[in-house]
Amino acid sequence: MEELKFQTKSGWLKLSTEEVDRFASGYIKFINNCKTERQTVKFAEEILKREGFVDVSEYGGEVPAKVYMKFRDKALVAMKINSKLTGGMNLVASHIDSPRIDLKPHPIIEDEGIALAKTHYYGGIKKYHWFNIPLSIIGVVVKEDGVRIEIKLGESEDDPVFVISDLLPHLDRKDEKVSEKFKAEKMNLILGSVPLNNEEKEAVKLNILRLLNEKYGVKEEDLVSADLYLVPAFKAREVGLDKSFIGAYGHDDRICAYTSLIALIEASSGKNMGIILFDKEEIGSEGNTGAKSRFYMMFFRKILKKQGFNDVEFYLDEALEKTNVISADVNVAINPSFKDVHDPANAARAGHGIVITKYTGARGKAGASEARAELVAKVRAILNEKGVLWQVGNLGKVDVGGGGTVAKFLAEKGAEVIDMGPGLIGMHSPYELVSKVDLYESYKAYKALLENL
Ligand code: MN
Ligand code: MN
DSSP: OGGGSOOOOOGGGTSOHHHHHHHHHHHHHHHHHOOSHHHHHHHHHHHHHHTTOEEGGGOOSOSSEEEEEEETTTEEEEEEEOSOGGGOOEEEEEEOOOOEEEEEEEEEEEETTEEEEEEEEESSOOGGGGTTSOEEEEEEEEOTTSOEEEEEESSSTTSOOBEEOOOOGGGOOOOOOHHHHSOGGGOOEEEEOOOSOSSSTTHHHHHHHHHHHHHHOOOGGGGGGEEEEEEEOOOOEEESTTOOEEEESOHHHHHHHHHHHHHHHHOOSSSOEEEEEESOGGGTSOSTTSTTSSHHHHHHHHHHHHTTOSSHHHHHHHHHHTOEEEEEOOEEBOOGGGGGGSOGGGOBOTTSOEEEESBOOBTTTBTOOBOOHHHHHHHHHHHHHTTOOEEEOOSSSTTTOOOOOSHHHHHTTTOEEEEEEOEEESTTSSSEEEEHHHHHHHHHHHHHHHHHO
16 A cells, blocks of 8 residues: 555665766866856857857758857857747746845945955845855956956965955854844955055055956946856865765756756757746846846747748747746755754655645745646656656745745746756755755756656
């Protein structure tokens, strides 16, 4: 009678450790080099080009074809076209932005002989996580003449790193709420302390500006037109005596970007299949590079037009109606030290495989995207047939959790959408943990679904 029960087991009991480790080492290289959405788009474009994908502007309507389009260097969509688009598509959509700390547009100040950079955090963070850890500055500064200067400081061994420093415990004995203790306006990055000379006012700030000018040719006003992020400087590492986890910054959600990209490259079947890498998910999918935007629809319209469809809007609706989307985003795996936030029967466990989330949202499914039973059945059947380890998981108890993904924005367009991704421990922290098994099973799941949905 045991087989009547739905139970999951640790994947370590079933999988070849070698296979899991091989995939993990590729991922560790990726996640170390892709800490921002721009870096990830660049990485994806390089791989896609190497694999024979061409820019959509070069697509002539032929089948099969491999095309992609990047958008404003911050988002990307790629597709293997294997038939007319009106036959529908299998898509895996993820996001490539992660919680981080941004520099303000006029960042540099001097106070008490220390030069500081003012910041504004991005996405849902626990502010205290970002104090007293080594940070890198990554991004671009664009000069008035349009010249773009790439900044990457803190990533190589010879670079300095940067720190947002907290108060020492000796002078901080008041037992305040964390929200009182860790204020956004105190998240100031220490830039330096050497004065330029004895005469100038703000001589330390001036010296920092001199160093920036020597290294990058920028002046203070140029920082107004910049996308500069602070991200953890530390490297991804294997975690635990048994090395079962990978610790890294930004698993959410570049782990799904990577696994879906590799899955797309390796997948083959007669279906149209693609991936979308969105920006701005962490702040509500806003803007022209987030999932609320139109760039990926433009990509589909271009393909339809090249395939000879004149009434592009009509046929786009038809294509989307026959489209399945895996909203590929991370979920939470139970941290045994904080397990009371979960309903154990509906929570994911590290190492038990990719997590199917039938619906997001909380408190009466507010703001949810929910997969239809029919789609869940199909997904389950494919994963079981292909031997992919999966489990179910919701983000916390009914009236506790919640959290959105890109799912609902794609569902609005008419596609069938389901949320799936690996479970993390310490999600949205500077050092998130993922089980190597869940990384590998996510890749296997996306590949199986791209080919077979
Ligand atoms: Mn996410
Ligand atoms: Mn997130």
